[in-house]
Amino acid sequence: MGEHRELERTLEAPPDWALPDWALPDLAAVAALRVAGVRAAVELEPVDLDAIYLDTEDLRLLAHGATLRRRTGGGEDGWHLKLPAGDGSRTELQRPLDAGADPLAEPVPPDLAALVTGLALGATLEPVARLVTRRVVTDLRSKSGDSLVTVARDEVRAEALIDADGDPGWDEIEVEATGGTDALLDAVVEALAGAGATVASSRPKLARALGATGERPALPDDPTAGDVVRLYLREQVDELIARDPDVRRDVPDAVHQARVATRRLRSALATFRPVLGRDATEPLRAELAWWGGVLGIARDAEVRRDRLAEAVDDLPGTLVRGTVREDLVEGASTEYREAWRIAVEKQSGPRYLALLRELDAFAADPPFTARARRPARKELRRHVRRARRRVVSRHRAAFAGHGEPRGELLHDTRKAAKRARYAAEAVEPVFGHRARLLARRMNAVQDALGAQHDAIELAELLRREALAAEASGQPSFTYGVLVAGERSRARHALEAHRDAWERAQRPKVHGWTRKGGG
Numbered sequence: 001m002g003e004h005r006e007l008e009r010t011l012e013a014p015p016d017w018a019l020p021d022w023a024l025p026d027l028a029a030v031a032a033l034r035v036a037g038v039r040a041a042v043e044l045e046p047v048d049l050d051a052i053y054l055d056t057e058d059l060r061l062l063a064h065g066a067t068l069r070r071r072t073g074g075g076e077d078g079w080h081l082k083l084p085a086g087d088g089s090r091t092e093l094q095r096p097l098d099a100g101a102d103p104l105a106e107p108v109p110p111d112l113a114a115l116v117t118g119l120a121l122g123a124t125l126e127p128v129a130r131l132v133t134r135r136v137v138t139d140l141r142s143k144s145g146d147s148l149v150t151v152a153r154d155e156v157r158a159e160a161l162i163d164a165d166g167d168p169g170w171d172e173i174e175v176e177a178t179g180g181t182d183a184l185l186d187a188v189v190e191a192l193a194g195a196g197a198t199v200a201s202s203r204p205k206l207a208r209a210l211g212a213t214g215e216r217p218a219l220p221d222d223p224t225a226g227d228v229v230r231l232y233l234r235e236q237v238d239e240l241i242a243r244d245p246d247v248r249r250d251v252p253d254a255v256h257q258a259r260v261a262t263r264r265l266r267s268a269l270a271t272f273r274p275v276l277g278r279d280a281t282e283p284l285r286a287e288l289a290w291w292g293g294v295l296g297i298a299r300d301a302e303v304r305r306d307r308l309a310e311a312v313d314d315l316p317g318t319l320v321r322g323t324v325r326e327d328l329v330e331g332a333s334t335e336y337r338e339a340w341r342i343a344v345e346k347q348s349g350p351r352y353l354a355l356l357r358e359l360d361a362f363a364a365d366p367p368f369t370a371r372a373r374r375p376a377r378k379e380l381r382r383h384v385r386r387a388r389r390r391v392v393s394r395h396r397a398a399f400a401g402h403g404e405p406r407g408e409l410l411h412d413t414r415k416a417a418k419r420a421r422y423a424a425e426a427v428e429p430v431f432g433h434r435a436r437l438l439a440r441r442m443n444a445v446q447d448a449l450g451a452q453h454d455a456i457e458l459a460e461l462l463r464r465e466a467l468a469a470e471a472s473g474q475p476s477f478t479y480g481v482l483v484a485g486e487r488s489r490a491r492h493a494l495e496a497h498r499d500a501w502e503r504a505q506r507p508k509v510h511g512w513t514r515k516g517g518g
Contacts, residue, residue, distance in 0.1 A: 011193065012200045017153065033188065047137075050073055050131075056124065061119050062204065062212055066081070093115070119244060147178040148177075148178060160210055167209060219429055224374060233366060259299050275368060275369060284358060284359065304461075383423060411453055414453065438504075445501055463479070
C-alpha cells in the first residue's frame with residue numbers, strides 16, 4: 001500500500017437517483033465522453049464501507065484540508081491519509097491495518113502520525129466520527145477495458161464521536177479520475193450536471209458529518225488596521241503549518257514555500273510592530289529566524305544543486321572535463337539531503353512544535369496596541385511607506401561610490417525590498433491593485449539582486465573548487481568556464497536590477513503610500 005494522486009468532484013444527486021434503483025444516465029452514450037475515449041459504463045457490485053475518522057479535539061487536521069481514517073470494505077481496507085496537493089487534487093497515502101485490532105483503539109501507523117504532527121500542533125489524535133457508506137460504482141472504461149473515471153453513488157450515514165452538530169446522513173455522487181485526464185473528469189461532471197445532478201462543495205465527508213464549514217472570517221467593510229494584520233498573520237501561519245507534511249515528505253519546492261511563509265511572518269512582525277507591540281513580536285521573530293535558518297541551509301543547497309546542474313548541462317560536451325558534474329551536482333545533492341534530514345528531525349522536536357503553537361495562538365488573538373483600532377487605510381499606509389523608504393535608503397548606500405556596489409549593501413537592499421514587497425502584499429485587501437503593483441515592482445528588484453548575489457557566491461565556490469582540483473591533479477578547465485559564466489550572469493542580473501529599480505521608483509507605483517495619496 002502506498003501513495004497516489006486523488007482527483008475527484010462531488011455532486012448532489014437528484015431525488016429520482018435514490019438507491020437502490022438510481023437512474024444514472026447512460027454516460028457511455030454521451031458524445032463528448034465518447035470523443036474522449038469512453039466506450040463502456042460498467043456497474044460494479046455494491047460495497048459497504050465503514051470508516052472511523054481521527055483528528056484532534058478541535059479538528060486541526062480538517063481545518064487544513066487533511067483527513068485521516070481507518071476504513072474497511074471495498075477492497076481497500078487500511079489507514080488512509082489524504083493531504084491537499086495544491087492543484088485541486090489530494091495525495092492519498094495508504095497503510096495496512098493491524099489484523100484483529102479494535103477499530104476504535106488501533107494506533108495510527110507511526111509514519112502517518114508523524115506526517116500530521118505539525119498539522120495537529122502536537123495534539124493527540126482521537127476518533128471524531130464514524131461514517132458507514134453504501135456505495136454503487138459505475139466504471140467508465142476505454143476500448144481496451146482500462147478504467148478512466150469512476151462514478152460512485154454514496155448513501156452515507158454518519159455518527160459524530162465528539163460533540164458536534166453535523167448531518168447524520170445524506171446521498172452524494174463522487175466522480176474520480178482513475179486513468180483518464182482531468183479534462184475527461186470535468187466532462188463527466190458536466191454530463192451528470194446536465195442530467196440533473198448539482199455540483200456540490202468539495203469539502204470532505206467528515207466536514208459535513210461534523211458540521212464544520214472551514215470558512216475563515218472575512219474583513220469587515222471598514223476594517224481597522226488590526227483586522228487587516230490579523231487576516232494576514234492567519235493566512236501565513238496557516239500556510240506554514242500546511243507546508244509541514246510536504247517538508248516531511250520532501251515534496252518538490254516544499255522547503256522553499258515553508259521558508260517563504262516563515263520569512264513573511266517574520267517580516268510582518270517587524271513591519272507592523274507599532275500595531276502589535278515589540279514585547280510581543282520580538283520573541284517570535286527570534287524563533288522564526290531560527291526556523292528560517294534551518295530551512296535556509298536546505299534551500300540554499302537545493303538552489304545550488306539545480307543551478308549547477310543547469311550550468312553544466314548547458315555546456316558543450318567538449319568543455320566538460322573530468323568528473324565535474326558528479327562532483328558538483330552530487331555534492332550539492334548530498335548537502336541538501338543532509339540539511340533536509342536535519343530539518344525533518346527538528347520538526348518533531350519540542351522547539352519547532354512550540355513555535356507552531358505560539359504562532360497559532362498569536363494569529364488567533366494578536367496582542368494589539370491602541371493603534372490597531374485605527375482605520376486600516378490611514379494606519380497601514382505609513383507602515384508600507386516606511387518599508388519602501390528603507391529600500392531607498394539601502395539602495396542609495398549601496399550605490400554611493402563610483403565603482404561596483406558593495407556586495408553586503410546590495411544584499412541589505414535585497415532584504416529591504418523583500419520586506420517592502422511583503423508589506424504591500426499584506427495590505428492588498430485594502431489598497432487593491434496599487435498594493436499589487438508595488439509588490440510586483442519590489443519583487444522584480446528582489447529577484448534581480450538575488451540572482452546577482454547567488455551568481456557571485458557560486459562563482460566564488462567554483463573558484464575554490466578549481467583550486468582544489470588543481471591541487472589534487474584533476475582538470476580545472478571546466479571550473480574556469482563555469483566561473484566565467486556565473487560572473488557574466490551576475491553582471492546581467494545587475495543590469496536587470498537597474499531597469500527593475502527605475503520601474504519601481506515611478507510615482508504611480510508608490511505614490512499611494514504618501515499622506516493624501518488616495
